[in-house]
Amino acid sequence: MVTDRGLQVLRAIVQDYVDTHEPVGSKSIVERHAFGVSAATIRNDMALLEDEELITAPHTSSGRVPTDKGYRVFVDHLAELRPLSTAQRAAISTFLQDPADLDDLLARTVRLLTQLTGQVALVQYPSFASANVTHVELVRLDEFRMLVIIVTDTGRVSQRLTATPSGVDEQDVALLRAQLASLITGRSVRSGSERIEELRASAPADRSRLDEALLTIAAVAGEELDEFRQDRLVMAGAATLAKREQDFRGSIHPLLQAIEEQVTLLRLMSEMAADEKGLSASIGRENDSFGLTEASVIASDYDAGVGRARVGLMGPTRMDYPSNLAAARAVARYLTRLLDEDENRR
Known part of the structure; x- marks a missing residue:
């Protein structure tokens, strides 16, 4: 049974590992976070987290890193979305302003999301089967x-x-x-x-x-x-995978193949379960049936009038989930507003 403090230690490990890309030890947790307990106490908490398979040691006598299960607990219970800065919100408004048409709007959306997050950006086209x-x-x-x-x-x-x-x-x-x-x-x-x-x-x-x-x-x-x-995806940022190849445990080839073929990503984006805020995440081994165990995919729903579709990001499991989810949600909300305004003008 993981204690409340143990969960906060997990939060610290995820945040520090994402920031530093180095395994996290008890001493660094004490130095960087105000727990008010000794390093020995933190080590006990870490031992319990390891028993629950939420963290693991990549090397003997090293610090600990989150597992896919640990990232899942972090996203579900511990991650607080980081508010976008004024500059980021202004960039969204400016970059998506006055699109020529829906194709232009969605193409701009993925370019913007890649620039904001450094991840592969994905946007589903809404289904227009019921459009007139x-x-x-x-x-x-x-x-x-x-x-x-x-x-x-x-x-x-x-x-x-x-x-x-x-x-x-x-x-x-x-x-x-x-x-x-x-x-x-x-x-x-x-x-x-x-x-x-x-x-x-x-x-x-x-x-x-x-x-x-x-x-x-x-x-x-x-x-x-x-x-x-037909269901379609617009994507941008595939080059970021090569730049961040060291963040992946194995080959990035399955991710590149999924980007090229689209079908796998369309299925994954469609099947991800959203929470009450319209946010969803599929992390590491949860993507095993899609052949994407090396990646995490996060998404936010947007309303296109004829139905709901998703704005998402794909990257390594070691990603900044709070910031990426906040960026996807902010862009999805802006998309919804633009499409609603366009519908009202018609």
């Missing part, structure tokens, strides 16, 4: 190229360049635009995608020139609507 298509536009650029534009009520804009169907002129484009709009405008992304599939499945073999052109353009629009429905 509000506008469709076809722009004939020349005899070979056409731009297909789709806008949803969540502010998501898709622009896809495609080959112009043979023999289509400006008058034909206006007719095709009206046909495509009647097919998907005012419908949800999911419903619009299904309508396009129905059109393609029921198309007769003997088709007119314009019918063939509509099928070609509808196929492009359908692919874009499917993109709206």
Whole structure:
């Protein structure tokens, strides 16, 4: 059974180890923290923490370092989020101000988070399956190229360049635009995608020139609507893993592979259990089934209007959890506010 003072000793060990990257001994705890007890008493507390597998000795006769279980107890019970500085809050407001669109906003978000924390930053796109298509536009650029534009009520804009169907002129484009709009405008992304599939499945073999052109353009629009429905991540800061490679117990290759493939990180981000504040953490061996036992992932929920998604950070288990969680939460709150303001303007 770990005493209250023992838990405070664990807090001191985590904080000192994160700050110094050196195993923490009883003497340094007495010198750096005001426990008001002797080093011998602290050693007894550390022995109990070691019995509970919350700390371990990396070398014989060395100080102690937190285990993954120790970090979990620290995050769940002992970590107090550190308020962001005035400069950090100003940086968030300035860096995320007046984005061109959602893609721009989320790209800025991950760059900002990496700069604030020095970790790999991750942001989930919200699912737009229930968003409604509000506008469709076809722009004939020349005899070979056409731009297909789709806008949803969540502010998501898709622009896809495609080959112009043979023999289509400006008058034909206006007719095709009206046909495509009647097919998907005012419908949800999911419903619009299904309508396009129905059109393609029921198309007769003997088709007119314009019918063939509509099928070609509808196929492009359908692919874009499917993109709206897919889970995606925006990431930044992969280079920080190489800079901090010494913080990992083993190879960083599984982390780099997860960044490249996204699927593993999407599953992990989606399955992490959040607390009542919308904060979540998955630490070290808790990520074993995802092949990421070397890493910790922390996240904060944000509200995108059509549903909730997550802003997160990935790095070594030896990370500054209070500061990183505070940064993720602050950015998530700002994202929620921006998206809410955008929704109200529409």
